[in-house]
Amino acid sequence: xxxxxxxxxxxxxxxxxxxxxxxxxxxxxxxxxxxxxxxxxxxxxxxxxxxxxxxxxxxxxxxxxxxxxxxxxxxxxxxxxxxxxxxxxxxxxxxxxxxxxxxxxxxxxxxxxxxxxxxxxxxxxxxxxxxxxxxxxxxxxxxxxxxxxxxxxxxxxxxxxxxxxxxxxxxxxxxxxxxxxxxxxxxxxxxxxxxxxxxxxxxxxxxxxxxxxxxxxxxxxxxxxxxxxxxxxxxxxxxxxxxxxxxxxxxxxxxxxxxxxxxxxxxxxxxxxxxx
Amino acid sequence: xxxxxxxxxxxxxxxxxxxxxxxxxxxxxxxxxxxxxxxxxxxxxxxxxxxxxxxxxxxxxxxxxxxxxxxxxxxxxxxxxxxxxxxxxxxxxxxxxxxxxxxxxxxxxxxxxxxxxxxxxxxxxxxxxxxxxxxxxxxxxxxxxxxxxxxxxxxxxxxxxxxxxxxxxxxxxxxxxxxxxxxxxxxxxxxxxxxxxxxxxxxxxxxxxxxxxxxxxxxxxxxxxxxxxxxxxxxxxxxxxxxxxxxxxxxxxxxxxxxxxxxxxxxxxxxxxxxx
Numbered sequence: 404x405x406x407x408x409x410x411x412x413x414x415x416x417x418x419x420x421x422x423x424x425x426x427x428x429x430x431x432x433x434x435x436x437x438x439x440x441x442x443x444x445x446x447x448x449x450x451x452x453x454x455x456x457x458x459x460x461x462x463x464x465x466x467x468x469x470x471x472x473x474x475x476x477x478x479x480x481x482x483x484x485x486x487x488x489x490x491x492x493x494x495x496x497x498x499x500x501x502x503x504x505x506x507x508x509x510x511x512x513x514x515x516x517x518x519x520x521x522x523x524x525x526x527x528x529x530x531x532x533x534x535x536x537x538x539x540x541x542x543x544x545x546x547x548x549x550x551x552x553x554x555x556x557x558x559x560x561x562x563x564x565x566x567x568x569x570x571x572x573x574x575x576x577x578x579x580x581x582x583x584x585x586x587x588x589x590x591x592x593x594x595x596x597x598x599x600x601x602x603x604x605x606x607x608x609x610x611x612x613x614x615x616x617x618x619x620x621x622x623x624x625x626x627x628x629x630x631x632x633x634x635x636x637x638x639x640x641x642x643x644x645x646x647x648x649x650x651x652x653x654x655x656x657x658x659x660x661x662x663x664x665x666x667x668x669x670x671x672x673x674x675x676x677x678x679x
Numbered sequence: 680x681x682x683x684x685x686x687x688x689x690x691x692x693x694x695x696x697x698x699x700x701x702x703x704x705x706x707x708x709x710x711x712x713x714x715x716x717x718x719x720x721x722x723x724x725x726x727x728x729x730x731x732x733x734x735x736x737x738x739x740x741x742x743x744x745x746x747x748x749x750x751x752x753x754x755x756x757x758x759x760x761x762x763x764x765x766x767x768x769x770x771x772x773x774x775x776x777x778x779x780x781x782x783x784x785x786x787x788x789x790x791x792x793x794x795x796x797x798x799x800x801x802x803x804x805x806x807x808x809x810x811x812x813x814x815x816x817x818x819x820x821x822x823x824x825x826x827x828x829x830x831x832x833x834x835x836x837x838x839x840x841x842x843x844x845x846x847x848x849x850x851x852x853x854x855x856x857x858x859x860x861x862x863x864x865x866x867x868x869x870x871x872x873x874x875x876x877x878x879x880x881x882x883x884x885x886x887x888x889x890x891x892x893x894x895x896x897x898x899x900x901x902x903x904x905x906x907x908x909x910x911x912x913x914x915x916x917x918x919x920x921x922x923x924x925x926x927x928x929x930x931x932x933x934x935x936x937x938x939x940x941x942x943x944x945x946x947x948x949x950x951x952x953x954x955x
Contacts, residue, residue: 585861
């Protein structure tokens with residue numbers, strides 16, 4: 404939205420959650436979402452495209468947001484391109500201060516890629532202060548590319564399948580339930596496809612808050628960053644054959660850590676303006 | 680053993696296997712072990728201290744070595760310090776060209792630490808050409824410190840428990856079944872205890888052959904190396920609280936890759952003496 408005091412456009416925030424965020428006691432990533440989206444005045448849309456149990460998921464989030472003081476919660480199911488291009492849907496999204504993509508199967512989110520909904524979200528994120536969150540399947544969909552699946556546990560071509568994402572964030576490949584499910588090989592296999600991609604693996608009940616070319620970690624787990632931009636990658640002949648990756652820069656970031664995505668490095672020390 | 684042509688002492692080799700090595704068709708790590716230990720002339724001792732099913736394990740290795748042409752295979756069970764200091768046991772180990780530590784529970788191997796068996800193995804490895812292999816539990820025991828267990832999946836103090844190992848290799852912390860069991864957090868938690876330790880995570884059916892300050896990878900999976908010597912470690916207040924590790928140097932090494940442990944970096948390019 405336009406800043407009411409200055410009239411300037413302002414960028415929104417992305418909140419990318421590794422799944423299984425605490426929905427009971429109201430702490431952690433969801434609390435951050437509500438704070439960013441306007442506290443009690445927030446108008447939240449839950450997009451349940453990814454899940455096969457949308458009623459359950461909507462009820463759970465409605466209750467969680469209710470405990471955090473937010474009463475304006477609306478579900479958009481968006482099960483196909485027609486829905487994602489529907490003017491009524493677009494109106495609902497224009498009204499929102501926060502949009503949350505639920506978990507489920509990220510393959511189901513592909514129907515939204517390039518839709519009017521996708522365009523609106525991108526525009527309102529860039530210039531209208533919208534807060535967009537994605538958890539689990541909804542998290543990986545935030546990137547330009549999203550991880551769709553894969554098999555095996557080695558760093559190898561067949562370990563990862565990627566497809567176009569909602570492109571709300573560039574140059575990043577997101578994976579989730581990260582250390583819980585031992586997904587380092589999948590994320591490394593993904594960034595080996597294009598080493599300009601920064602690999603970001605987010606644990607459960609943990610999130611990154613993205614804005615202004617940097618992110619900050621919130622929640623109870625770790626965010627793993629793998630940066631292969633200056634690494635040596637030895638691609639293998641076969642798709643199932645393990646590949647070499649030498650000198651990957653690895654960072655494990657708990658809550659409070661910040662990462663500069665433009666300079667591809669953690670920010671050490673206090674933030675500008677913070678007191679000593 | 681002393682080299683018969685020159686009379687010079689010669690260093691042996693360590694073969695550290697990530698567990699579940701192929702014992703059926705005779706390829707991979709066990710084949711490397713037999714080749715290093717003298718092919719058909721090898722005299723192999725299998726140390727079954729770690730396992731609760733020593734008869735089964737011995738029968739399996741005896742059959743596997745038989746298929747590789749080795750008939751001189753003997754089991755040493757070594758269930759306590761008295762056995763590990765027994766002169767008959769030491770004689771048997773003096774005769775061996777290769778010693779293999781089986782998998783099981785590495786806590787059971789603690790009884791051997793500092794024993795006469797331990798001293799003999801270290802001496803014969805350093806100056807008498809002995810080949811010593813360890814798989815799974817037997818792998819982590821090779822180090823100065825060994826990983827005994829731990830809990831949870833974050834990088835945190837409580838994620839790893841370590842204890843003294845057989846010290847056949849310095850400055851290295853070994854973990855096994857590595858990518859299969861998602862053990863990056865455990866290994867990182869271990870090297871955070873002493874960042875001079877090089878973390879080496881070995882996949883199943885995969886091994887490192889160690890000698891002359893370097894190792895080479897053999898087998899079907901990957902070896903993960905994490906080097907935190909120049910990393911920034913932010914220790915957490917609580918044992919279960921995730922910690923920060925910034926700029927860890929990460930390497931994923933398939934078969935054929937070599938790693939210089941003294942310089943702490945992969946060796947790129949061909950080996951000295953190799954043809955162009």
